[in-house]
Amino acid sequence: MSNSCTPPSDLSSLDEALACCTPLSREPLSSEAAAQVVPMLKAIADPARLRLLSLVLSHAGAEACVCDLLPYFDLSQPTISHHLKVLHEAGLLDREKRGTWVFYIARPAATAALANLFTAAGDASGVPA
Template identity: 75%
Template sequence: MSKSSRSPQLRELPLADDPLASCTPLAREPMSADQAAQVVPLLKAIADPARLRLLSLVLSHEGREACVCDLTPYFDLTQPTISHHLKVLHENGLLDREKRGTWVFYKARPQAMAALGSLFTSGTLDPAANDLAGAGA
């Protein structure tokens, strides 16, 4: 069997460089213009309601991974549209994907989730401490 007659393999697109790796939490110090430009595509990727839900569904799915067939029942969208949204999340470094037979399974990248979460937090900000300080005033 020639290589060209085999079933098509999933072509892995290069992942975006991890734009969050070089960013410090927003509350700790201001972002540079370059850092902001690198983070914006990632934030745009999750700013779409369908993609945000897909990310949430993948994260909360058994084993923290899911294939398109697991996700389509949650949407009034076609399978190709859901696949497109998953591709956007993958290309922006939020999801990894693995082909198993005819199925493609998506899994959230732990590093990306941690970095995204830390972008909006700081070790010096403690809302509980701020509430206690304000209560005594």
């Protein structure tokens, strides 16, 4: 099995580490690769976090601050911020402080790497024939 990734040294290298992993349908994941993917999958396994990721990805410029996201939830600002922090720590979002606001920016390479895991072998669209 050639599917192995070296553990990332920091969050910014997570998407590069995941990019080296081949789709699940091509060959089984190594233990190391699985350990890298699990935090991302756990982060999006929560309905609020999955929805937050979707809202950030679909927001103008694939970025949003908590104030942009609050109207979509019956959750407090600290709870939304906690969920965004989990997504950030999992490597799915970057964050940038602008004045008093923190903007969360989708990491396209990380989400693409996750999507690549579920691409069917021989099918670039990921949809099984």
